[in-house]
Amino acid sequence: MYQYDQYDQAMVDARVAEFRDQCQRRIDGKLTEEQFKPLRLMNGLYLQLHAYMLRVAIPYGTLSGRQMRALADIADKFDRKYGHFTTRQNIQYNWIKLEDAGDILAELAKVEMHAIQTSGNCIRNISSDHFAGAAADEVTDPRPYAELLRQWSSFHPEFSYLPRKFKFAVIASDTDRAAMRLHDIGIQIVRNEAGELGAAFYVGGGMGRTPMIAPCIRQFVPLDQLITYSEACLRVYNRYGRRDNKYKARIKILVHELGAEEYTRQVEAEFAHLLEQGIEPPFAELARIRTFFEDPAFEAGAADELDRSDPDFAVWADRNTHPHKQAGYLSAVISLKPVGGIPGDATADQMRLMAQLAEDYSFDECRVIHTQNIVLPHVRKADLYAVWQKLEASGLGTPNLDQVGDIIACPGLDYCSLANARSIPVAQRISERFAANGKGETLGELKLKISGCINACGHHHAGHIGILGVDKKGVENYQLLLGGSEAEDTSLGKITGPGFSEDGIVDAVETAADVYLAQRQDGERFLDTYRRIGMEPFKEALYG
Amino acid sequence: MAELLRFRDDAVPAEPAVTVDAFVEQSNALAVRIEPGDDARKLIPFLDRLRLVEVNFPVFGDGRGYSAARILREHGYSGEMRAVGDVLVDQIAYLQRCGFDAFEPDEPLAAEDVEKALARFPQAYQQTTDGRIPIWDLRHGTAHG
Numbered sequence: 001m002y003q004y005d006q007y008d009q010a011m012v013d014a015r016v017a018e019f020r021d022q023c024q025r026r027i028d029g030k031l032t033e034e035q036f037k038p039l040r041l042m043n044g045l046y047l048q049l050h051a052y053m054l055r056v057a058i059p060y061g062t063l064s065g066r067q068m069r070a071l072a073d074i075a076d077k078f079d080r081k082y083g084h085f086t087t088r089q090n091i092q093y094n095w096i097k098l099e100d101a102g103d104i105l106a107e108l109a110k111v112e113m114h115a116i117q118t119s120g121n122c123i124r125n126i127s128s129d130h131f132a133g134a135a136a137d138e139v140t141d142p143r144p145y146a147e148l149l150r151q152w153s154s155f156h157p158e159f160s161y162l163p164r165k166f167k168f169a170v171i172a173s174d175t176d177r178a179a180m181r182l183h184d185i186g187i188q189i190v191r192n193e194a195g196e197l198g199a200a201f202y203v204g205g206g207m208g209r210t211p212m213i214a215p216c217i218r219q220f221v222p223l224d225q226l227i228t229y230s231e232a233c234l235r236v237y238n239r240y241g242r243r244d245n246k247y248k249a250r251i252k253i254l255v256h257e258l259g260a261e262e263y264t265r266q267v268e269a270e271f272a273h274l275l276e277q278g279i280e281p282p283f284a285e286l287a288r289i290r291t292f293f294e295d296p297a298f299e300a301g302a303a304d305e306l307d308r309s310d311p312d313f314a315v316w317a318d319r320n321t322h323p324h325k326q327a328g329y330l331s332a333v334i335s336l337k338p339v340g341g342i343p344g345d346a347t348a349d350q351m352r353l354m355a356q357l358a359e360d361y362s363f364d365e366c367r368v369i370h371t372q373n374i375v376l377p378h379v380r381k382a383d384l385y386a387v388w389q390k391l392e393a394s395g396l397g398t399p400n401l402d403q404v405g406d407i408i409a410c411p412g413l414d415y416c417s418l419a420n421a422r423s424i425p426v427a428q429r430i431s432e433r434f435a436a437n438g439k440g441e442t443l444g445e446l447k448l449k450i451s452g453c454i455n456a457c458g459h460h461h462a463g464h465i466g467i468l469g470v471d472k473k474g475v476e477n478y479q480l481l482l483g484g485s486e487a488e489d490t491s492l493g494k495i496t497g498p499g500f501s502e503d504g505i506v507d508a509v510e511t512a513a514d515v516y517l518a519q520r521q522d523g524e525r526f527l528d529t530y531r532r533i534g535m536e537p538f539k540e541a542l543y544g
Numbered sequence: 545m546a547e548l549l550r551f552r553d554d555a556v557p558a559e560p561a562v563t564v565d566a567f568v569e570q571s572n573a574l575a576v577r578i579e580p581g582d583d584a585r586k587l588i589p590f591l592d593r594l595r596l597v598e599v600n601f602p603v604f605g606d607g608r609g610y611s612a613a614r615i616l617r618e619h620g621y622s623g624e625m626r627a628v629g630d631v632l633v634d635q636i637a638y639l640q641r642c643g644f645d646a647f648e649p650d651e652p653l654a655a656e657d658v659e660k661a662l663a664r665f666p667q668a669y670q671q672t673t674d675g676r677i678p679i680w681d682l683r684h685g686t687a688h689g
Contacts, residue, residue, distance in 0.1 A: 007667055007679045014665045021660075022634070038605060039634055121605065151669045151679070157641035158614055158672070161607025238611050243580075277618055279671040281680035288683065 001062050001365055002147050002292040004112045011154065012109045015116055019043050020102035027098065042160070044118030045101055049417050052096040055118040056108060060128035060146040060170070061089030061368040065359035068366060070111040072351035078104055083351065085336060085344040087408060087459060088167070089127050089368040090118060094415055116154060121162045123153035123234070127169045129177045130369040133293060134377040136325040139191050142172035144289045145199070145226060148281065152227050159234050163241035164249035166234070167206075178370060179486035181205045181214045182462060184251045185233060190220065198222050203233055203263070204255030207456035211492045212252040215260040217267065225271075228280045232271035236263065295326075296363035296378060302328025303382045313388050315441075316399040321384070328381055332362075334374040334391060335398040335406060339435040340428050343409045344372030353394050361387050371408055371447075373401070404439075404446045404513065405431045408459050412452030412469065413476075419452035421469025421476035422502075426450055429506050434513075443513055446526045449484075462486035464527045465509060466493040478505035482512065482538055483530045494535060497543055508542055515541045549647040549658065551640075552624055557596040577628075584612035591621045599644070601629040610642045617643035617673035633657045637664060641674045 004012070019039075026036040040046075044055035056071070063071075071091055075083045078100045079093040086092055096104070108114055117124055126146045133141040149168055153159070159166070169178045172189035180186035186202035198220040205214030221229045240258075242248045255263045304327050308314040322331040334354060336344050346354070354374055358366040361383045362376040369375055379387055391397040400406045407430065410416065412423030427450055434440040449463030453470075460466030466481035477499040484493030500508050515538050516526045524532070550556065561577035562570065564586055575596035578584055587594065597616060599609040613625050626646035627639050633653050640662060647653070671678045 005683070007682065010666045011669070011679075018664050035632075121607075154669050155638075155665065156670055157638035157668075158610045159607070160638055161605050161610065161635075235611055239583075239608055243606055243608075273618070277671070281678070282684055284684045285680040 001064060002059075002143075002289065008151075009109075009112070012112070012114045012116070015043075015114060016102065016105045016109050019105055023098060023101050038120065040101075042117065042120040042122060043105075044115035045096070045098075046119060047417070048094070048415050049413075050415070051094065052098055052101070053092055053094050053415065054096045054101065054104060054115060055086070055090055055092045056113060056115050057118045057125040058090050058113075058368050059150050060126055060132070060143050061130055061370075062143065063358070063366050063368065064111075065355040065364050065366070067111045067113055068351050068355035068358065070107060070113065072348040072355065074104055074107055075348040075351065077107075081349075082345055082347045084342075084411065085346065085368050085372050085374070087370045087372065087410075087457060088118075088125055089130070089370055090125055091368070092411075094411070119165070120160075121164050121166075122160045123156060123162075123166045123168065126150050126153070127167070127178055127183075127370060129171045129173065130367045130375050131177060131322055131331055131377065132172070132367075133295070134322075134324050134326075134329075134331045135173060135175075136323055137175055138173040138325075140172050140189055140197060141293045142170045142187075142189050144286060144293050145172075145187065145189060145223075146170040147289050147292075148226065148286060149230065152230070152281075159238060162234075162238055163243045164246065164251075166237075166251065168230075174488060176486070176488040176490070179459070179462060179490075181490045182207055182211070182459075182486055183214065185230065186214050187226075192220055196222070199226055199229070201229065201233065203267075204252040204260070206250050206252045207459060207461050208250065209247060209454040209456070210250075210252065211456065211461040212256060213490050213492065214252070215255070217260060217264040223286065224280060224283055225275065226280075228274050228277075229267075229271055231279060232267045232274050235270050235274075236266045240266075296365075298326045298329060298378070299380065302326075302380050304328045306381050307385060310385070312392075313385055316388055316392075316397055317384060319399040319403070320401045322375075324378065326378070330379055330381055330384060332376045332379045332384060332387060333369070333401045334376065334396050335400055336373050336396075337400055337406050337431065338395055338398045339405060340432045342424050343407050343427050346374075350394055350396055353390065353396070357387055357390060371402075371406060373406070400440060402445045402447060403441070404434045404443050404448055404465075404509075406447070407431060408447075408449040408463070410451050410453075410458035412450075412458075416452065416457075418455060419469070420454075420471035421452045421478065423450045423452040423458055423467075423469060426467060426469070426478065426502060426505060429502075430509055433506055433510060437510070439510075439513060439517070442517065444525060446513070446516075447485075448509070459486060460484070461492045462490075463493060464525070464530070465512060467505060467509075468495075470499065472499065476502060478502065480505065480508050480512070480542070482535065483527065485527060496535065496539055511541050512538050547648070547652045548626075549649075549653065550624075551645045554624075557624060559595060561596060561598045578609065578612050580606050580608045582612070584615045587616065587621075588619050591616070591619060594621060594623055596624045596626065597621065598626045598628050598648075601627060601631055604630040604632050604635055610638065613639075613643040614673060633661050636661050641668065641670075641672050641676070643673045 451458035481493030
């Protein structure tokens with residue numbers, strides 16, 4: 001994985017000093033909260049309902065064992081012995097004291113980590129495919145390009161006061177595991193007919209209150225123009241994105257209002273100009289970054305058989321692993337969704353165990369998935385049973401990847417000052433309901449996503465089943481959506497009809513699941529059945 | 545009048561700044577003031593007679609002025625580029641990187657804070673128009689001059 005050199009380290013160290021200074025000015029009363037707010041937000045420090053929350057960047061979700069351990073230590077020392085992994089492949093600490101913020105950043109800097117641009121109207125942490133470098137279906141590892149973009153976007157002087165936040169995702173396979181088209185810019189690394197690698201640019205996707213699927217504005221940007229093209233996309237947005245209304249300020253609104261064709265025309269004109277400015281890093285820089293993402297020393301001829309004699313292990317192995325490009329290896333997914341648990345939360349001790357497993361069994365690497373789980377990307381099949389036993393002993397062996405219990409949920413009204421309704425208790429109750437009725441396994445792949453407000457941090461638009469919490473005259477009310485997908489068949493869910501109470505929404509999810517079970521044909525997932533039969537049968541069962 | 549912080553050796557232009565539209569129409573105007581919604585590219589045909597560009601930041605969070613300044617620098621403008629308005633010490637390094645060489649903030653900035661802010665980051669990841677050598681050039685020795 002990528003390692004800092006003296007330049008990267010100096011930049012992060014400078015940021016620690018700067019932010020320490022800003023926090024001190026606030027504590028001393030030299031900055032008002034109003035003046036301090038944009039500064040702390042540029043560094044991932046939010047003031048939530050009960051305390052400060054600090055969001056730490058995990059570039060493209062990749063962590064070494066040492067880094068995961070440092071995150072555990074921070075949870076122990078500065079928080080309540082746990083952390084929350086997010087849909088941006090980051091981690092958040094919910095109970096931070098302002099006085100500690102500088103020290104936490106200093107701890108992070110020691111392991112080449114930071115909280116730079118994890119909030120604010122700037123380019124946020126670059127996300128990517130969590131199976132990068134391991135999946136058999138990728139044309140190349142997308143992470144070198146994500147790293148190139150990370151450096152370019154860090155402290156970008158022109159794009160630090162954009163109309164609104166800005167999110168990139170980079171993938172390199174036709175299977176989209178990163179919700180690429182629901183980002184401000186989604187990049188797919190592709191190979192053209194001449195066999196050269198390049199980048200397809202999808203611009204103007206997003207969730208929030210106006211969900212949109214990004215159109216492709218260019219099929220192929222040569223790799224030695226990747227930064228220049230990104231700069232052109234951002235400059236047009238910075239100049240013409242709406243600033244009169246924060247709810248219309250994301251790039252998706254600009255692309256929608258101008259039309260993809262006109263936006264593209266403006267980007268291409270800017271691109272032609274910027275190509276003459278020499279702003280693209282030399283190819284040698286990309287080559288340098290690539291060396292950090294070469295394959296680890298896989299064991300040639302590793303045994304390709306799994307010992308499935310333990311039935312509980314066999315269930316987990318079938319459910320929570322993903323095929324690897326190297327024979328004899330798998331990617332193993334650690335579910336942070338135990339029955340009735342808080343989606344994405346991990347205790348400090350669990351983080352330490354995951355760090356140890358990464359070091360012992362996965363070439364010192366683990367990844368955060370945007371579904372709030374953790375991957376050990378490179379596990380020998382021969383070691384998988386030992387890995388599972390250790391996970392199982394620590395409450396991390398839940399076999400529910402992509403099932404109804406593997407719920408994405410935002411922090412909701414339990415923590416977030418923007419929320420209208422609680423998300424976590426709803427997720428917990430749904431998870432318990434399907435564990436009790438035993439339907440989880442029968443239902444197969446069913447992606448359920450819950451947001452506690454219209455900002456859609458819980459990706460409810462993209463859930464096969466989505467839930468949106470709203471405030472209805474002071475009472476929490478939950479809308480049900482069906483038919484969303486964040487994968488390569490991207491679609492946006494549709495609201496079924498009137499919302500439900502907290503009890504009612506749990507019943508409604510089960511009712512929708514039952515409609516699917518009654519109607520499904522061979523091999524169909526919930527989403528496939530919904531797409532075939534449409535909304536009506538579900539509506540009838542829910543409201544009829 | 546707000547205090548002027550200037551990183552240039554030439555004389556301060558005395559001409560009053562006019563709006564972009566007025567500047568384009570008046571062949572004797574020498575100074576212009578760009579508001580956030582203005583298109584800086586309208587000035588490109590007139591760079592020869594331009595002595596002073598003021599870019600107004602009514603609120604510091606409106607970042608359009610950063611693009612305006614860089615565009616003019618990329619097209620060869622070498623006169624004074626002055627950031628005016630809600631200009632705070634925490635933005636000053638980014639403004640400088642985008643081509644600003646004079647600052648006229650609504651609230652005066654302490655000289656030592658400015659010095660500290662401009663010296664804070666040892667290097668930069670991007671190529672802009674301020675002449676700093678980006679990190680990728682330092683790594684690979686591809687810097688010219």
